[in-house]
Amino acid sequence: MSEYIAHEHDVLIIGAGGAGLRAAIEVSAAGGKVAVISKSLLGKAHTVMAEGGVAAAMGNVDDRDSWRVHFADTMRGGQYLSNWRMAEVHAKEAPARVRELEAWGALFDRTSDGRILQRNFGGHRYPRLAHVGDRTGLEMIRTLQDHGIHLGLDVFMEHTVVTLLKDGERIAGAFGYDRERGRFHLFRAKAVVLATGGIGRAYKITSNSWEYTGDGHSLAYHAGAALMDMEFVQFHPTGMIWPPSVRGILVTEGVRGEGGVLRNRNGERFMFKDIPPLYANQTADTEEEGWRYTQGDKNAKRPPELLTRDHVARCIRHEVREGRGSPHGGVFLDIAWIKERLPNAAEYIKKKLPSMYHQFKQLADIDITQEPMEVGPTTHYMMGGVKVDADSEMSDVAGLFAAGECAAGLHGANRLGGNSLSDLLVFGKRAGEYATAYAKENSLGAVNTDELESAEKWALQPFERKGSDNPYAVQHALQDVMQERVGIVRQEQEMLQALERIRELKAASDRVSVDGNREYNAGWHTALDLHSLLTVSEIVTRAALERKESRGAHFRDDFPAKDEQYGGCNVVVRKGAGGEMHLTREPIPPMRDDLQQIVQEMK
Amino acid sequence: MATATFRIWRGEKGQGKFQDYTSEVSAGMVVLDAVHQIQAEQAGDLAVRWNCKAGKCGSCSAEINRMPKLMCMTRLNTLPLERPVTVEPMKAFPHMRDLVTDVSWNYGLKKRIPKFQPRQPDASDGTWRIAQEDVERVQEFRKCIECFLCQDVCHVLRDHHMHEQFIGPRFLVYAAALEMHPLDVGDRVESLRKDFGIGLCNITKCCTKVCPENITITDNAIVPLKERVVDRFFDPLSNLFRVFSNSKT
Ligand SMILES: Cc1cc2nc3c(=O)[nH]c(=O)nc-3n(C[C@H](O)[C@H](O)[C@H](O)COP(=O)(O)OP(=O)(O)OC[C@H]3O[C@@H](n4cnc5c(N)ncnc54)[C@H](O)[C@@H]3O)c2cc1C
Ligand code: SF4
Ligand code: SF4
Ligand code: FES
Numbered sequence: 001m002s003e004y005i006a007h008e009h010d011v012l013i014i015g016a017g018g019a020g021l022r023a024a025i026e027v028s029a030a031g032g033k034v035a036v037i038s039k040s041l042l043g044k045a046h047t048v049m050a051e052g053g054v055a056a057a058m059g060n061v062d063d064r065d066s067w068r069v070h071f072a073d074t075m076r077g078g079q080y081l082s083n084w085r086m087a088e089v090h091a092k093e094a095p096a097r098v099r100e101l102e103a104w105g106a107l108f109d110r111t112s113d114g115r116i117l118q119r120n121f122g123g124h125r126y127p128r129l130a131h132v133g134d135r136t137g138l139e140m141i142r143t144l145q146d147h148g149i150h151l152g153l154d155v156f157m158e159h160t161v162v163t164l165l166k167d168g169e170r171i172a173g174a175f176g177y178d179r180e181r182g183r184f185h186l187f188r189a190k191a192v193v194l195a196t197g198g199i200g201r202a203y204k205i206t207s208n209s210w211e212y213t214g215d216g217h218s219l220a221y222h223a224g225a226a227l228m229d230m231e232f233v234q235f236h237p238t239g240m241i242w243p244p245s246v247r248g249i250l251v252t253e254g255v256r257g258e259g260g261v262l263r264n265r266n267g268e269r270f271m272f273k274d275i276p277p278l279y280a281n282q283t284a285d286t287e288e289e290g291w292r293y294t295q296g297d298k299n300a301k302r303p304p305e306l307l308t309r310d311h312v313a314r315c316i317r318h319e320v321r322e323g324r325g326s327p328h329g330g331v332f333l334d335i336a337w338i339k340e341r342l343p344n345a346a347e348y349i350k351k352k353l354p355s356m357y358h359q360f361k362q363l364a365d366i367d368i369t370q371e372p373m374e375v376g377p378t379t380h381y382m383m384g385g386v387k388v389d390a391d392s393e394m395s396d397v398a399g400l401f402a403a404g405e406c407a408a409g410l411h412g413a414n415r416l417g418g419n420s421l422s423d424l425l426v427f428g429k430r431a432g433e434y435a436t437a438y439a440k441e442n443s444l445g446a447v448n449t450d451e452l453e454s455a456e457k458w459a460l461q462p463f464e465r466k467g468s469d470n471p472y473a474v475q476h477a478l479q480d481v482m483q484e485r486v487g488i489v490r491q492e493q494e495m496l497q498a499l500e501r502i503r504e505l506k507a508a509s510d511r512v513s514v515d516g517n518r519e520y521n522a523g524w525h526t527a528l529d530l531h532s533l534l535t536v537s538e539i540v541t542r543a544a545l546e547r548k549e550s551r552g553a554h555f556r557d558d559f560p561a562k563d564e565q566y567g568g569c570n571v572v573v574r575k576g577a578g579g580e581m582h583l584t585r586e587p588i589p590p591m592r593d594d595l596q597q598i599v600q601e602m603k
Numbered sequence: 604m605a606t607a608t609f610r611i612w613r614g615e616k617g618q619g620k621f622q623d624y625t626s627e628v629s630a631g632m633v634v635l636d637a638v639h640q641i642q643a644e645q646a647g648d649l650a651v652r653w654n655c656k657a658g659k660c661g662s663c664s665a666e667i668n669r670m671p672k673l674m675c676m677t678r679l680n681t682l683p684l685e686r687p688v689t690v691e692p693m694k695a696f697p698h699m700r701d702l703v704t705d706v707s708w709n710y711g712l713k714k715r716i717p718k719f720q721p722r723q724p725d726a727s728d729g730t731w732r733i734a735q736e737d738v739e740r741v742q743e744f745r746k747c748i749e750c751f752l753c754q755d756v757c758h759v760l761r762d763h764h765m766h767e768q769f770i771g772p773r774f775l776v777y778a779a780a781l782e783m784h785p786l787d788v789g790d791r792v793e794s795l796r797k798d799f800g801i802g803l804c805n806i807t808k809c810c811t812k813v814c815p816e817n818i819t820i821t822d823n824a825i826v827p828l829k830e831r832v833v834d835r836f837f838d839p840l841s842n843l844f845r846v847f848s849n850s851k852t
Contacts, residue, residue, distance in 0.1 A: 041652070042710060043749055044660045099730055105719035105784065107738050107745060114732030132742065138659065139745060149710075150718045157710075180699055209654040243631020249657045359657055362676055364631065472643035516648030519615060520700040523647030 004175070004184035004452065009035040009154065010439040011432070012174060012187050014161050014216065015195030017045035018137075018424030019404025019431070021144035022097075023193045026432025028151040032439055035154040035187060037176070039211050042157050043145050046197050046209065046405075047424065050137025051252035051355065053119055053129030054425070055418035056094035060115045062298060065126040067091040071595070072602035074419060076278060077123045077308055078383075078412025079552040079562075080599075081229065081570060084591045085390035086409040090419070090426050097425035098130050106143040108132055120257045120294065122306040123416040125282065125602075127296070134254050134355045140421060159185060161215065162528060163455045164192065164223040164400070167445030171223070171399035175455050179525060182518025184456055188447060190439035193393075193431045194220055194386060194402040195424075199233070199536045201529075203379035203487070204479040207239055207250040213529040214536030216406035220386045221535060225395040227573045228408040228586075230384035230536070231543035232553045234415055235488050237312035239378025242328040246363045248378040251333060251356060253417045255373075256305040258352050259294040260335035261287075262316070263372070264324035270331075271304035274315055279307055291341065310414045310553040313377040317488055320376070330376030336369055345369065377488055381420065383411040383553065384543070387572060392434035393427055396574075399438055399445075403431035408570075413552020462527040463518075467511040471527035474508050478530075478537060481505075486541050491557040495545050502538050509534060539581065543571045546583050605629075607679065608687040609637055611649070617698045622646075623687060628679055634690060635663055635674035638702070650701035658815055661750030665702050666691045671752040671813045693755040706751055708766055712774050715798070719781055720789040737785040744780035744824055746816045747773065753810035753820055759803050769800035772810035772820045779824035782831070796832045801825070 011027045013020045016038035027034040038045060057070040070091035075082055102108065102116070108130045109117040118127040132139040149155075161176035165188075173188040196216025200208025221227055238251040256262075264270050275283050283304050284290035290303025305312065316331050326332050335353070339345035346369035350357050353368070360366040360373060386395050386402035388409060393401045404424045411419065462471070485498035509530040514523040549563035550556050569585040576582040591599070607628045610621045624641045635653055642649040654660040656675045663674040668682060668689055682688050696704040725732045753772040759765050770778075778791050778799065795801045804825055811820045818824070 040654055040660075040662065041706065044654045044662050046654075048660050048748075049655045049657070102731065103721055103724075103729075105721070105781075105787075107733075107741060107784070110733055110735040110738055112735075114734055115730065117735075132745075135659070135746065138748065142745070146713065146718065149714050155710075157707075180705075209656070209660075211654065244629060245632045245636045246656075355659065362658070363633070363678070470643075470647065472647065476643070514647055520650040520703050521648040522642060522650055 004186045004456070006186045006188065007035060007154070008444065009033045009187065009189045011191045011193065011435045012189035013037070013193045013195060014174060015045070015197060015404065015406070016042055016155070017195060017197055017404060018047040018140055018144060018421060019428035020193070020195030021141065021148050022425050022428030023195060023403060023432035023435065024153050025144065025148050025151060026429050027436045028148070028153055030433065030436040032436045035156060035189070037156045037159045037161060037187070039160050039179070040158065042155055043141055045141065046212065047137045047141040047421070049250070050140070050421055051134040051250065052121055052254040052257070053131030053136045053418050054098055054140065054421035055121070055124060055128050055416065056098040056130060056422055057091060057128060058095045058098065058116060058118065058130070060111055061118045061127040061296070065128060068598045069125050069602060070094070070128065072598055073124055074410070074416060075412075075599055077414050077416040079414060080412065080567065081552070081588065082412030083390050083409035084595055086427075088595060089390060090410055090423060093426045094422040097422065097429065101140065101143050101425070104143050104147040106139050108139070119254065120302065120306065121417045122253055122256070122312070123308045124418065129418040131254070133351070134252050134353050136421065156185070160525065160528070161219065162459055164219050165447055165451060166223060166397070167447070169398055170442070170445055171397055172445030172447050175452055177459065179520055182521065182524070184459075186447065186452060188444050190442050190444055191399045191401065191435040193435050194400070194406050195404045195428065195431070196406045198382040198405045199540070200379045200382070202478065202482045202533055202537045202540070204483040205239065205248040206379040207236060207248055208379065213533045215529070215532045216402065217385055217539070218532035218535040220395060220397070220400065220402060221539065221573070221575055223397055223400065224575060225397045225400060226387040227539060228384060228387040228570045229412065230539045230573060231547050231571060232383035232411075232413050233379060233540060234309055234381035234383060234553050235313045235377040236380035237309055237316055237377055238333055238375040240364065240373070241330040241376040242374050243364060249359070249363070250378065250380065251373060251375050252353070255333060255335050255353060255356060257294065258335065258349070259291060259338045260305070260333050261303070261337065262305050262312070263332045263334060264319045265326060266324060270319050270324070271307070271312065271315055275304055275307070276311055283307065308414050309417070310555070313488055314555060316377055326374045328374050330374045332372040333375045334372035336371055381405065381415055383413065383415055384408050391430070393431035394434060394438070399442065401431040401435045403427040413554060459528060462512055462514045462524055465511060465513040467513045469508045469512040471512045471514060471523055471530060474505055474512060474530055475526060475533065478502070478505050478533060482537055482540070486544055489555050489557050490544050492545065495541050498541050499538065502534060502541065506534050539573050542581055542583055543573060546571045546585070607637070607684040609641060610687040610689045611638070611641070611702070612691040613649070613701050615700045621689065628684065632679045633675055634667055634677045634679065634688065637679065638674060638690065650699070650703045652703055659748060661748030664693055664750045664752050664755065666693060671755045673750060673752070673815050676815060693751065695755045695757070695761040696751070709749070709751055709754065709773065712770050713777065716770070716774060716778055716781070717789050717791055717794065719784065719787055721786040722788050731786055733785050741780050741783050741785070743818055744776050744783075746818060747776055748816060749773065750815060752813045752815065756809045756813045758807065758809065765800065765803060769803045772804070772825065774799070775801060775804070775828060776818060776820055776824045779828055782828065792831050792835050795828055796836060801828060801832055
């Protein structure tokens with residue numbers, strides 16, 4: 001007989017990052033009873049780490065900006081695979097969502113006339129990112145958290161959901177455990193919102209934390225929802241690479257936005273060598289022009305360092321492969337050089353990029369105001385996720401919603417920096433709103449106790465097994481395969497080998513055993529997370545095999561060009577009736593005429 | 604490769620003991636790397652909190668060689684490795700397991716502090732105009748990553764266990780961020796004295812010394828708040844002034 005603690009809510013939100021908290025606030029404001037669950041403590045989700053800013057076309061710095069330009073930039077960045085309706089909604093609603101944060105206490109940096117200041121970022125035509133130095137995510141999550149706690153949310157910190165529950169075709173709740181004591185919990189709810197973030201832990205070099213094991217993706221998939229665009233994993237061009245223990249930690253794009261440049265070992269600005277046609281007429285012709293752009297000259301075009309992340313990451317990889325890399329296998333990112341242009345450069349850098357200054361000083365003994373940093377690509381963001389309705393964020397499963405990094409649609413083949421924080425706000429709010437509406441129209445679904453029992457049994461198996469497989473070792477082995485075989489540059493043979501290895505590791509994960517008891521047992525938690533990590537790794541690999549072309553973040557050595565056959569469709573993955581992975585290419589519905597016109601105008 | 608010994612507190616609910624683990628150390632490693640290495644190879648069930656590994660989330664607080672610190676920002680080359688490095692949980696909160704403590708008291712406190720209350724918007728579109736310098740004054744406080752190391756080191760909480768009477772430095776910083784917020788019109792001065800125990804702080808500055816975000820907790824947050832309390836409650840002139848102007852000091 002299974003033992004668990006039962007809870008009942010109108011809406012259950014899985015995830016307490018920006019998307020989850022924004023959704024919870026919305027439910028609460030509409031009078032719904034809401035629970036928020038998170039694997040970590042409140043305020044520690046990934047959102048806290050975001051640095052550069054939140055994109056919203058407020059036009060405070062350059063009044064030529066508007067939702068239309070933001071829309072066109074997002075579509076171009078996503079290589080036209082984005083759900084155009086989501087890109088439209090996002091561009092239109094982001095400014096209101098950012099202003100709302102200010103009304104809740106967020107304090108953004110200001111323009112000289114006292115409005116919210118906006119900065120340049122890769123792929124955004126005008127200065128568009130509202131920011132607080134380089135700790136925008138902290139400001140955002142703290143504002144949401146502090147606003148939310150006064151609204152009567154039930155917060156379950158350090159609780160992990162292991163399975164979703166359904167009543168026939170609709171959602172009925174979720175089942176999980178608390179980390180502190182290892183007790184099981186049943187969360188019944190009329191509607192469930194997934195806001196679990198990304199999958200970065202599937203890779204060895206990553207800017208992501210232990211939490212990013214793709215739980216939401218895997219939960220949704222196993223519950224029968226469709227996932228989309230899973231081949232698109234964003235490798236951020238600038239992660240720390242030295243010393244080894246900090247490998248992967250993010251170096252914000254803000255460094256390049258403030259004038260930082262990329263150089264190879266010969267001191268060459270190699271980004272000028274390869275400028276994609278889609279961006280040719282938006283990119284600076286000279287170094288001089290690029291510098292003027294970063295200093296706010298409205299007539300200058302942006303430097304090639306601010307091209308989209310996929311492109312910059314590949315250029316860096318190329319330099320390293322050609323033997324022009326830095327001593328530890330990356331390239332140089334130099335912001336110190338601006339002292340040639342600015343009288344008080346060191347002070348300026350410390351003020352604009354305080355946490356980068358701190359991070360390099362403390363972790364790498366490097367003073368970024370004096371010397372260049374060494375950087376290389378790091379796994380950063382998952383564009384793919386749960387396929388949702390653009391307006392309501394509901395998935396294919398009735399009553400199951402998704403928002404934030406775990407949902408797909410807005411970013412297509414490549415996300416622009418700053419478009420994630422705005423994504424969380426815009427679609428977090430909508431998910432909360434529509435989940436509340438769904439909860440009002442539906443009663444609680446029935447829960448099948450057999451299902452709970454088998455979930456519990458499954459979760460406790462690692463204690464009973466006496467096998468020799470160690471959960472950490474399995475995780476590390478998986479990270480190695482994904483890094484090596486399904487990374488920045490992909491190829492059929494390698495990915496087939498990866499699938500084979502994933503199959504072996506799945507078998508190993510069924511054998512892992514853990515020591516100790518159920519109280520705050522990191523080994524046990526790691527063992528359970530393997531299930532999602534392996535599920536999403538397999539999905540990413542299969543989707544990447546399916547897309548036989550190169551586009552955005554997905555680059556195939558064996559198909560290095562774009563192929564229009566694939567340009568008009570998303571790869572969608574569903575769980576088949578027999579438990580097998582079922583992939584389809586689904587055509588993107590034709591774009592509304594007015595939106596198409598915007599795209600044409602802004603080409 | 605070089606090795607070092609890590610003397611890690613193992614146990615549950617305050618019961619426990621130090622256990623020694625020897626681990627390889629390499630260039631640039633921080634204490635959290637060593638703890639993870641030990642977890643992966645020797646002590647699979649070792650309980651530890653972390654998220655960002657870059658000093659941004661405030662999860663990995665512990666006492667390293669008796670000093671309250673973030674494990675992810677403490678480089679091994681700053682520690683004497685010829686002796687064992689001790690790693691223990693924070694002491695001002697109830698112990699859960701190994702390096703993990705129950706910090707929920709902190710989360711409960713925040714709810715008690717009256718929330719942000721903005722003045723009427725300045726512009727017809729519902730937005731405000733704020734000068735950068737006014738923003739900067741409070742941004743220092745808003746850098747707080749809620750690591751609770753300052754709470755851990757404050758003797759009022761750590762040694763005197765006055766968790767009922769005193770909200771501790773973290774929440775004085777929080778109250779200061781609200782009180783000095785350029786848009787806020789709320790008033791927390793009376794609660795600071797009556798409910799939050801600001802008088803219990805005797806300005807030892809231990810909190811400021813451990814803050815990984817370098818927030819000048821005592822001088823910039825606590826002292827000005829104390830002044831507000833003094834002005835309000837012990838200075839008859841300003842009291843009178845307040846009655847007439849009914850404004851926030
Ligand atoms: C270093 C860094 C810098 C970044 N900078 C920027 C930037 O400048 N601008 C920008 O727009 N974006 C940036 N991003 C991306 C952006 O921060 C993230 O995409 C975004 O914060 C994700 O938010 P979220 O709400 O979807 O998820 P998160 O904030 O990651 O929250 C996920 C939540 O889900 C919970 N969860 C997960 N699985 C489970 C489970 N099984 N059970 C219960 N709870 C679960 C977690 O505990 C957590 O609370 C950055 C990312 C990183 C890592
Ligand atoms: S200065 Fe005050 S709050 Fe800070 S440690 Fe000392 S007594 Fe505690
Ligand atoms: S004030 Fe400093 S020490 Fe205290 S919780 Fe915040 S960041 Fe940590
Ligand atoms: S892990 Fe985030 S502060 Fe140490």
